[in-house]
Amino acid sequence: PARLLLFGYVSYMLVGWALLALPVSQIQPVAAIDTLFTAVSAVSTTGLATVSVGGSFSPFGEVVMLALIQAGGLGYMTIGSFAVLSVYHRLGRMRTHTVRQAFNLPEGISVVMFLRSVVWFTLICEGIGALALFLMFHHAGVPNALWMAVFHSISAFCTAGFSLFDNSLEMFHDHVGINLAISILSLLGAMGFLIIVDGWRALMGRERVLGFTSKVIVRMTMVFLGLGTLILFVTEPELTALPPDERLMAAFFQTMSASTTVGFNTVSITGMSQAVLMVLMALMVVGASPAGTGGGLKTTSFAALLGLVRSTLKNREAVRFFKRRVSDEKLNMATASLAYYAGLCGLAMFLLLLTDADQTFEALLFEATSAMGTVGLSTGITGDLSDLGKLIVIVLMTAGRVGILTFGIALAAHDESRAEEQDDNLVL
Amino acid sequence: PARLLLFGYVSYMLVGWALLALPVSQIQPVAAIDTLFTAVSAVSTTGLATVSVGGSFSPFGEVVMLALIQAGGLGYMTIGSFAVLSVYHRLGRMRTHTVRQAFNLPEGISVVMFLRSVVWFTLICEGIGALALFLMFHHAGVPNALWMAVFHSISAFCTAGFSLFDNSLEMFHDHVGINLAISILSLLGAMGFLIIVDGWRALMGRERVLGFTSKVIVRMTMVFLGLGTLILFVTEPELTALPPDERLMAAFFQTMSASTTVGFNTVSITGMSQAVLMVLMALMVVGASPAGTGGGLKTTSFAALLGLVRSTLKNREAVRFFKRRVSDEKLNMATASLAYYAGLCGLAMFLLLLTDADQTFEALLFEATSAMGTVGLSTGITGDLSDLGKLIVIVLMTAGRVGILTFGIALAAHDESRAEEQDDNLVL
Numbered sequence: 031p032a033r034l035l036l037f038g039y040v041s042y043m044l045v046g047w048a049l050l051a052l053p054v055s056q057i058q059p060v061a062a063i064d065t066l067f068t069a070v071s072a073v074s075t076t077g078l079a080t081v082s083v084g085g086s087f088s089p090f091g092e093v094v095m096l097a098l099i100q101a102g103g104l105g106y107m108t109i110g111s112f113a114v115l116s117v118y119h120r121l122g123r124m125r126t127h128t129v130r131q132a133f134n135l136p137e138g139i140s141v142v143m144f145l146r147s148v149v150w151f152t153l154i155c156e157g158i159g160a161l162a163l164f165l166m167f168h169h170a171g172v173p174n175a176l177w178m179a180v181f182h183s184i185s186a187f188c189t190a191g192f193s194l195f196d197n198s199l200e201m202f203h204d205h206v207g208i209n210l211a212i213s214i215l216s217l218l219g220a221m222g223f224l225i226i227v228d229g230w231r232a233l234m235g236r237e238r239v240l241g242f243t244s245k246v247i248v249r250m251t252m253v254f255l256g257l258g259t260l261i262l263f264v265t266e267p268e269l270t271a272l273p274p275d276e277r278l279m280a281a282f283f284q285t286m287s288a289s290t291t292v293g294f295n296t297v298s299i300t301g302m303s304q305a306v307l308m309v310l311m312a313l314m315v316v317g318a319s320p321a322g323t324g325g326g327l328k329t330t331s332f333a334a335l336l337g338l339v340r341s342t343l344k345n346r347e348a349v350r351f352f353k354r355r356v357s358d359e360k361l362n363m364a365t366a367s368l369a370y371y372a373g374l375c376g377l378a379m380f381l382l383l384l385t386d387a388d389q390t391f392e393a394l395l396f397e398a399t400s401a402m403g404t405v406g407l408s409t410g411i412t413g414d415l416s417d418l419g420k421l422i423v424i425v426l427m428t429a430g431r432v433g434i435l436t437f438g439i440a441l442a443a444h445d446e447s448r449a450e451e452q453d454d455n456l457v458l
Numbered sequence: 459p460a461r462l463l464l465f466g467y468v469s470y471m472l473v474g475w476a477l478l479a480l481p482v483s484q485i486q487p488v489a490a491i492d493t494l495f496t497a498v499s500a501v502s503t504t505g506l507a508t509v510s511v512g513g514s515f516s517p518f519g520e521v522v523m524l525a526l527i528q529a530g531g532l533g534y535m536t537i538g539s540f541a542v543l544s545v546y547h548r549l550g551r552m553r554t555h556t557v558r559q560a561f562n563l564p565e566g567i568s569v570v571m572f573l574r575s576v577v578w579f580t581l582i583c584e585g586i587g588a589l590a591l592f593l594m595f596h597h598a599g600v601p602n603a604l605w606m607a608v609f610h611s612i613s614a615f616c617t618a619g620f621s622l623f624d625n626s627l628e629m630f631h632d633h634v635g636i637n638l639a640i641s642i643l644s645l646l647g648a649m650g651f652l653i654i655v656d657g658w659r660a661l662m663g664r665e666r667v668l669g670f671t672s673k674v675i676v677r678m679t680m681v682f683l684g685l686g687t688l689i690l691f692v693t694e695p696e697l698t699a700l701p702p703d704e705r706l707m708a709a710f711f712q713t714m715s716a717s718t719t720v721g722f723n724t725v726s727i728t729g730m731s732q733a734v735l736m737v738l739m740a741l742m743v744v745g746a747s748p749a750g751t752g753g754g755l756k757t758t759s760f761a762a763l764l765g766l767v768r769s770t771l772k773n774r775e776a777v778r779f780f781k782r783r784v785s786d787e788k789l790n791m792a793t794a795s796l797a798y799y800a801g802l803c804g805l806a807m808f809l810l811l812l813t814d815a816d817q818t819f820e821a822l823l824f825e826a827t828s829a830m831g832t833v834g835l836s837t838g839i840t841g842d843l844s845d846l847g848k849l850i851v852i853v854l855m856t857a858g859r860v861g862i863l864t865f866g867i868a869l870a871a872h873d874e875s876r877a878e879e880q881d882d883n884l885v886l
């Protein structure tokens with residue numbers, strides 16, 4: 031299934047490349063490497079761009095990009111959800127083999143139902159988001175406000191972070207409504223479909239089927255958002271010029287952007303201190319939550335690793351987190367992701383330092399971390415990379431999306447071969 | 459035991475600090491933070507220095523330093539060996555509880571015998587090394603050749619990497635004999651006492667008691683040395699000026715220096731390209747082998763992690779390496795070390811970027827990696843760090859040595875509580 035998955039994503043990317051390379055997609059000529067970069071960035075929902083999206087692509091090209099983003103984001107969410115469901119035995123009707131069938135668009139009724147609800151959930155979120163953004167964009171005098179609203183709503187929910195504005199959302203850094211709308215869309219997308227279902231059931235008084243995983247996701251997300259906002263608020267010199275309320279909003283937005291891996295920015299990343307870049311990199315590496323549209327190692331993996339270190343230092347027999355035992359198998363999965371991440375990052379950095387020796391170390395590390403976590407934040411060097419450097423980033427974006435997902439699928443497929451019940455259900 | 463261990467190391471450091479702070483130890487006044495730095499660097503066998511060792515400390519001060527290095531290196535090797543032995547059940551007489559007794563200098567006969575043989579092994583290696591270095595230093599016209607030979611022999615075997623020369627060993631970059639002697643001493647120290655015992659038994663035709671671990675250590679060490687040498691030889695611009703044979707020797711020496719965590723250099727680190735710095739950092743993070751004097755994550759942990767990623771990608775039920783199964787427990791230990799390392803590094807980098815914002819990102823990252831792995835290579839910024847920055851590096855050197863060891867001890871103590879046999883004996 032992993033190969034099929036990679037093949038699926040790559041074929042999306044190639045179709046996107048072909049469409050974006052058509053003259054009708056472009057306002058001004060774009061080099062082949064840059065159209066490939068854009069297509070890969072869209073399908074992987076990264077949002078890094080070597081050329082200005084608004085200035086280079088025609089309305090048709092933008093529609094193609096939006097379709098790629100939607101396909102990438104939705105595909106990721108669907109597949110991720112299946113992986114989660116498949117390891118969650120108690121759900122009954124959802125059998126593990128549906129994961130595999132999902133790649134071939136199966137006709138089983140439960141699968142169709144599930145797919146349908148994910149799609150509806152996505153469309154409703156994006157629709158409400160687009161409406162809210164339209165009203166605010168229109169009021170702010172943004173030309174072509176409807177299209178801008180639709181584009182940014184989908185881009186936010188799919189945690190793609192592509193923007194048609196020249197400086198991402200910097201011109202709206204003091205607009206509470208737009209900050210809020212984008213943040214909510216990104217968080218909904220990043221926290222994932224299953225946690226929404228879980229929250230919904232809890233609200234309706236039904237049993238919380240994914241209670242443990244949801245609890246971990248919510249707590250970790252809150253801790254990261256709180257801690258990140260605090261650190262950025264206190265230590266970032268660039269923000270000191272702002273009034274306290276805008277400063278807090280900017281600190282929160284940038285933390286949210288890195289943590290959900292959406293990758294919008296309301297303040298310039300280029301001007302940030304290296305210490306804050308380090309914090310953002312840490313947030314980008316940890317990333318979002320499983321079964322959502324976001325990238326990165328996942329908050330749940332991070333939680334499992336945290337539990338492991340604590341248990342080891344306390345010399346405990348078993349790894350526990352939130353008073354639940356975490357199975358060795360799932361720890362191994364989290365470790366494999368971490369090791370894969372670290373290895374890939376080290377190799378990519380070595381190559382990037384060879385191909386783009388004129389860039390600073392921290393800018394390249396930030397770029398690599400951003401690409402692997404499918405975040406899309408950048409210190410501004412993306413367009414200046416050499417062609418080989420761009421190719422490396424393309425590989426990183428693909429590997430960051432498909433590779434980490436593969437580990438999730440491997441986890442699911444693994445469970446398939448076991449008959450007994452698990453005594454935990456922390457999903458990685 | 460972990461606290462006792464930390465306490466032991468810290469008391470060595472404090473005694474060393476007090477002794478080095480005496481006026482009789484110094485030629486010229488050295489600030490308190492710098493004497494503390496030197497003491498911690500010596501006990502942790504790191505070798506980073508904020509002041510010139512030869513130019514700041516008197517012969518008495520140098521003797522104190524050498525005693526600290528020997529105590530740190532030998533202590534580490536002894537404790538590490540016990541940890542290894544304790545998880546190795548088949549060795550019979552060596553029982554797990556000796557690990558704890560070792561910290562209190564026990565009187566059990568087997569422990570004394572073991573300690574004695576480690577000490578003898580160390581003294582013999584250092585003695586032969588000192589003799590060889592004396593002959594070569596004397597021939598090269600180095601003043602005070604005997605003391606220089608003793609100091610550098612001990613410094614190499616304990617993988618401390620302190621040098622009394624102003625530019626480490628740069629003046630001997632073309633001296634085959636000295637390169638060879640230092641390399642052999644470092645490799646013997648870094649590969650550890652147990653592998654020597656194992657090799658010796660194999661040579662004598664007896665059974666290879668630590669066969670599996672030894673095999674992993676030897677293969678991983680060879681792979682790292684070979685790969686590192688090749689990459690440095692091909693990609694480092696600084697080496698292109700040298701004739702091919704010297705270029706190869708310099709590439710090998712620098713790889714060996716990072717990999718064994720000894721930390722000498724025969725070419726300037728400051729002048730190296732960022733890509734090669736990245737390679738050296740990777741080597742420093744992986745580090746040396748267990749039960750030796752070197753630092754880092756350990757080659758065996760790396761091997762286990764490599765096996766895990768491979769098994770996950772191949773969707774195998776069990777993690778295998780060299781056709782042997784690796785237990786989940788040991789994988790967890792390797793993971794905990796990796797996560798501890800990554801977390802510590804991220805936190806330290808954030809703080810260093812705040813305290814020493816005038817330094818470049820890569821120089822600070824190199825410094826932090828070097829300190830955590832107790833390597834001692836530096837791009838030359840150590841002396842220019844702020845006092846807070848120096849304190850952070852002091853904490854890193856201590857944590858790099860004691861922290862990683864604690865994980866090893868935790869592994870040993872853990873096994874104690876289990877009665878059944880392990881089906882693998884890969885030591886982490």
Ligand SMILES: [K+]
Pocket residue numbers: 075076077189190191291292293404405406
């Ligand atoms: K993104």
Ligand SMILES: [K+]
Pocket residue numbers: 503504505617618619719720721832833834
């Ligand atoms: K060292």
